Amino acid sequence: MFYPMFDPTFILLIPALMLALYAQQKVHSTFARYSRVPARAMRTGAQVARELLDHAGLRDVPVELTRGTLTDHYDPRARVMRLSPEVYHGTSIAALAVAAHETGHALQHAGNYVPLAVRNGLFPVANIGSQMAFPLFFLGLIMAAEPLMTLGIWLFLAALAFQVITLPVEYDASSRAMRLLAAGGYLAADEVPKAKAVLNAAALTYVAAVAVAVMHLLRLLILRESRD
Structure with a gap:
């Protein structure tokens, strides 16, 4: 039985949301830490x-300053790289790591990297x-309209x-x-692990986003089965 005043499935989100909060804190703290460490490449x-x-x-790919x-x-549509002030003007290990990461995306685009093409298509x-997804699903839940709930789930799957x-x-x-x-000699040997730490912290935010989305999907499926 589904009780609109109490949704126990929300409990499913708690671990994933905690991971997401940790990931956000981690990326900000790691970036801040290594933004204060100048790279010897200057x-x-x-x-x-x-x-x-x-x-x-x-x-022909410009590098622009953004806020x-x-x-x-x-931006693959405009074929422009945009860097924040800390990265654009910065000479830190964090600045170099982020700038190189965005260059990696430009190379993916230029080389027709398949996962990037799929992502852009999606x-x-x-x-x-x-x-x-959520408005349609919960409207369907309230109206007991299974097609709306199913459409919401398919949109969320996308x-x-x-x-x-x-x-x-x-x-x-x-x-x-x-x-x-x-290859460019931009980092000394002892600077490499620090640059990796910046990029790994950023990657964790994407892992957390997937975890939250998976738990949301599981929640929607449970709610649909509990509608009677």
């Missing part, structure tokens, strides 16, 4: 990104799914698929970043 994140892109033959903290990203339906395919995309970009930094 290059800014923007300089490193520009040099790596040029070396890869991507001279915010940890807002760094590569984005439109995943975007709709993330906005409409959003979950997007998050799952993001994992190999992000880990591959980080792997490329470390190889690029090593």
